Amino acid sequence: MSPILVIAGKEIADGLRNRWIVGATLVLALLACALALLGSAPTGSLGVKPLAVTVVSLASLTIFLVPLIALLLSYDSIVGEVERGTMLLLLTYPITRADLLIGKVLGHCCILAIATVVGYGGAGLAVGLGQGSDPQSWAAFGLLLVTSVMLGGAFVALATLVSLLVRERGTAAGVAVALWLAFVVLFDLAVLGLLVAGQGVIDPRLFPWLLLANPADVFRLANLTGFDNVRMFSGMAGLAADIRFGPGLLLGVLGAWVIGPLAAALLVFRRREL
């Protein structure tokens, strides 16, 4: 068996043992169900597809929760092993450092995928089958699942990079929380501030491109502008007319947010002496 799979398998087994998988799945499932039930209440008479509404609310939930879960899952993946002393032994085994790193990131992404697909899947099925849907809504829901896992992957990779750069677990935890604040809360505020303060100075056509610098915004754009019916309920119809990033480009950028930090982590890890 490939060493990457051995490492990934162990991470998943760890996730099952310490109930990370169960916990994350439950949190996502509970919130998704709550949103699905609340979201479907006011739309009944408007003739809209409830599933499309659910996609909009789940996308907002994902932006807050999935990066947080990913960061908490991965911030100590390297520094924790170094601190406990298990890393030294692992590195004397016949595996490359790339195997070890990719295995860990893959394992954590699988944990997130299980939590997202199970947690959201239940809510999506309940709404879609019970209250009405159309093929486009299902496609939007599928895109939501895929991009949620990718967003999680991006933050898993970022957290792993952090885990390599710091010397103590506590520092890694602090940086992880700071990253969450920066990407999920502060970034949008900063862009908004720039938009207001820079009126007439900065070309407004620049702003859509700024959003690509944040994986959470890329995720938002991909989900809220990807499909017509979703676009309508997300309040993004106007914005989407201005921003003409195709879904392919957005998925590509989100993928780059996974690969980029991972590649940086590989470079750092190869030079690291223990």
Place this chain on the structure above:
Amino acid sequence: MNAIAIDRLTKRYGTQAALDEVNFALPEGALLALLGHNGAGKTTLMKLMLGLIRPSQGRVEVLGCDPAGAALAFRRQLGFLPENVAFHDEMTGRATLRFLARLKHEDLHACDGLLERVGLAHAADRRVKTYSKGMRQRLGLAQALLGNPRILLLDEPTTGLDPVLRQEFFAILSELRQGGTTVVLSSHILTELEARTELVAIMRQGRLAAWGSLPELRKAASLPIRIRLSTPGAARGVAERLGGLDIAHVNDNSVELVCPLEDKMTVLRHLAGLGGAVTDMDLHLPSLDDLYVHFGHGADRKEVSP
């Protein structure tokens, strides 16, 4: 063929030299005991032999390869037990060993046998969290033995092992050595090594302070023998009859004297002639501890060339 060849090996951290121009070669199947107190460079030397860190200067060759650049197949021939070995607390002993065996592409069936061999079979399905220090050490030993390595590097392997297990540990080592495995171990419990080591390297401040077999080192250190005579009630009389010998200590019931190693037999013959006044005699050869103190801390450093 030399299993390990080390040539002018230097490792610096900043301006601090953790290892300074160390040279030695170790033939296949040898057992080398690395002695030295904390910070003497033992662990740094092991990490270099494992390829975990790269030398600042000089060369290290293990089984004919550079460990830091060698192919992964090279690492399958290594077994390593780190100092204060740590495992994932939540995994059971058996799961830990099977995980590591998979990484080493070893047969999973071998795991149960290894657990049996190190005396952990009864606790194999308990979490490592519940293990005592000695049990962790045994698990560490089991993983080091995975796949019958050709080179075994053991950093303080016997800490936490009870005397019975220590015996078993050395029995396992000699069994492996008969199969051609080269063993390097570091330790500070010196007495247990005495009977089992042919080669001793004493490290001090990153340098090799002494290298050789125990008799060679004894000779190089020229530490005196201590002889203690039990002479109930007649200590002074005996002391007077000792003539030119170097008397270290006298009290009512005993006389202690020191003599150079090469004069041992002459002195013993003389002592045998003392008759009934001497009821007992203790002979204390310079032990590994004495050598360690001499080479590892001693003020006048004597270089013994490898």
